[in-house]
Amino acid sequence: MKPTAATSGSVKRWRYFALRTTVHRVDTTQLLKGVLDLAVLAVLRDADGYGYDILRRLREAGLEEVGDASVYGTLRRLFAAGLLTTYVVPSESGPHRKYYSLNAAGRDQLTRSGKLWRSFATTMDTLLDDRGMAA
Amino acid sequence: MTVTEQEITEYVDRVRAALADLPPEVRDELTEDLPEHLREVAAETDGSLTDRLGAPEAYALELRTAAGVGTIRRGRLHRLTGTARRARDQISALDRQLGPPLGYPTVSEFLRLLRPGWWVLRAYLAAMVVTTVSTGGSFGLLPRFGGDLLTGLLMLVGLVLASVWWGRRSDGLRGWPRQALQIGNVALVVFALIGLADMEDRAGYDFDYESIAVDGRYDHVRDVFVYDSEGRLVRDARLFDQNGDPIRLGHPECRDPRDLTVPGNPRLRPYPYCPDSAPFAPGPPASVPPAAPALPPLSIPPATPSPTATQSPTATPSPTATPSPTATPSPTTPAPRVS
Numbered sequence: 001m002k003p004t005a006a007t008s009g010s011v012k013r014w015r016y017f018a019l020r021t022t023v024h025r026v027d028t029t030q031l032l033k034g035v036l037d038l039a040v041l042a043v044l045r046d047a048d049g050y051g052y053d054i055l056r057r058l059r060e061a062g063l064e065e066v067g068d069a070s071v072y073g074t075l076r077r078l079f080a081a082g083l084l085t086t087y088v089v090p091s092e093s094g095p096h097r098k099y100y101s102l103n104a105a106g107r108d109q110l111t112r113s114g115k116l117w118r119s120f121a122t123t124m125d126t127l128l129d130d131r132g133m134a135a
Numbered sequence: 136m137t138v139t140e141q142e143i144t145e146y147v148d149r150v151r152a153a154l155a156d157l158p159p160e161v162r163d164e165l166t167e168d169l170p171e172h173l174r175e176v177a178a179e180t181d182g183s184l185t186d187r188l189g190a191p192e193a194y195a196l197e198l199r200t201a202a203g204v205g206t207i208r209r210g211r212l213h214r215l216t217g218t219a220r221r222a223r224d225q226i227s228a229l230d231r232q233l234g235p236p237l238g239y240p241t242v243s244e245f246l247r248l249l250r251p252g253w254w255v256l257r258a259y260l261a262a263m264v265v266t267t268v269s270t271g272g273s274f275g276l277l278p279r280f281g282g283d284l285l286t287g288l289l290m291l292v293g294l295v296l297a298s299v300w301w302g303r304r305s306d307g308l309r310g311w312p313r314q315a316l317q318i319g320n321v322a323l324v325v326f327a328l329i330g331l332a333d334m335e336d337r338a339g340y341d342f343d344y345e346s347i348a349v350d351g352r353y354d355h356v357r358d359v360f361v362y363d364s365e366g367r368l369v370r371d372a373r374l375f376d377q378n379g380d381p382i383r384l385g386h387p388e389c390r391d392p393r394d395l396t397v398p399g400n401p402r403l404r405p406y407p408y409c410p411d412s413a414p415f416a417p418g419p420p421a422s423v424p425p426a427a428p429a430l431p432p433l434s435i436p437p438a439t440p441s442p443t444a445t446q447s448p449t450a451t452p453s454p455t456a457t458p459s460p461t462a463t464p465s466p467t468t469p470a471p472r473v474s
Contacts, residue, residue, distance in 0.1 A: 036201070051168050052175040068172065069194045073201025076165055080202075095171055 028065045036074050038117055039063060041083070041102065041110040048101035050089075051075060075100055083109050143173045146184045149191035154199060156216040161204055250302060258298035260323040262291040263330065357385040359406040360413050368413050371405040 032039075043049070043057040055071045078084045083106035088096045102110065147169050154162045173184060180187050188194055234241040262278035269281045278287035305316055361369040374382040387408040407413065 052172050067197050067201075068176070068188055069197035070201040072168070072172065073165070073198045073203075076202040097171065098168055 028063075032063065032066055032070070035117065036066065036070060037078060038110070038113045039066075040071065040074050040078065041106060041113065044084070044100060044102045044106070045110060048099045050097040050099050054100065078106070142184060143170055143177065146173060146188075146191050146194075150195045150198070153192045153195035155220065157199070157204060165198055165202055165204070251299065254298045254302035255295055257302075257320065257323055258294035258296075259291060260327050261294050261298070262287065264323070264326055265290060353384050357388060358408050358412060359384050360415075361406060362415065366415070368407070368410065368415075370407070370410055372407075373405050 039058060039061075040054060043054055043061065049057065051072050054075065055066070055068060058066050058071065075084065079086060079100065083103065084100045085103045086098050086100055089099055091097050147166065150169060151162060151166055154165060157165070173188075176184065176187055185191075189197075230241045230243050234244065237245050239245040259278070265280065266278045266287060270279060277284060278291045280286035280290050301316065305313070308316060359372070359374065361372040363369050374384075376382055385408065387404055389409040389411070
C-alpha cells in the first residue's frame, strides 16, 4: 500500500483517507509496521551489524517484504530513542561502516516488547484455534 | 554490475531533495550511509536502482516515515517548502542581476550598507509611536513625551543608541528573540506608512488652494465689506495680495442671482457675497434717519455731498452692477450683524 511518487497529491490524500476508513486486509507489510522495531532489536541481540547487514538478516529470517528505507529509518529512530549505540568500523573495501549495537535500554526494550508480542501472538493463536482456523 | 556510480549519485540527490524540508543535520543523518547501501544493492541485484527500490521520492517518504520525522501533513508541507524554495531561488537570481546597475555585486550587499540608517530610522519611528501613545493620537514631526519636546528628544537619543546596539547584535539572535525583533520591525514600518498617509492627507488641503492667499487668523471672517472714503459700500470688490493671488476669505452664505448665469467656483465671487448683510448702512441721505449705524466719511466731504456725482470709478470694477447706495436709502436695512 505504499504510495508511489507518480500519484498526484490529491490521489495520495484519498488513498490516505481510504486507509483510515476501510477494513485492513491483513498482509505482511501492514503487520511489519507494528513489529519492525522488535524485529530489528531481535536481530541485533546476538551480534552488532551495519544497515545493509541488518536488512539482510531480516530477509534471511523470513521478513522478505521489509523495505530498505523502513529498516534504515527504524535504525535512526531507535538510535534517537536511545536504544542503540553506534560505532564506525573502517572498511578496507569501501567507505567506513556505521555499526549498530543494542545497549542496556535496548535489551530491556527487547525483553518487554518480546513478552508483549508473545502474549499477543498467543491470544491471536487461541482466538483462531477456537474458530477452527488452525494453521 | 549494471548500476553506475552516477546513477547512485543521482538517486541519492533525489532522495535528499525529497527530504529538503528537514533540518540539514537530520537529513544528513538519514542519508549518510545511503550511497554505501545503494552500492550493496547494486552489487547484489540486476536492474536499475528504481526497479529494485522504487522511486527515490517513495524511498525518501518510507525513510522519513520509519524514522518518525516530519510525517505529519507531509504533502502540504512539502508543496509549501517547494514553493518557498522556488521563490527563494528567484529572489536570489534577481539579487544578483540587479546588483551591477547599482554598482554592487548584489542588491543585498547594497542594502546591507543601509542597515545603520534603518537602525536610526527605526529608533525615530519607535519614538513617534511613544509620542502618539503618550499624547493621545495627534503628533507632528518631532517626538514628544506627553507633549514635552525635551523629554521626547532625550527619549529619541536613547532609542537610537538602543536600536544601533540591537542592530549590531541582531545577526547573532536566534529563535524567539529574532522573531520578536522582526515582528517589531514590521510593526514600525506599518506605523510609518499609516503616519505618512495621515500627513499626506493633511498636506492635501494646502495643495488644493495653493494659488490663493489664506491665513488661519481670518477663519472667523465670513464676508468682506469694502467702504470707500465716503463711507459707501463698494460692491463687486476683488482683493489680491502682492503676488496677484486672489485673497479668499469667508464663504458665500446667501444666494446670488448671478450664480445661475455665471458658472464657476462660488468662492471666486466678488465681495461682498451678501451685500444685504452689510454691517454699516449706506451713506446717509440727509432726510432719512438711518436705521443702522452709518459709517462716517473718512474725509470731510464737500458741503452738500452728492454721492452719485462723486462716485469713484475705481470702486466699481464691474460695470454691470449698479451700486447706487443713495438710490436705496431703505429703512429696512438690516441691523448690523453681530459676528
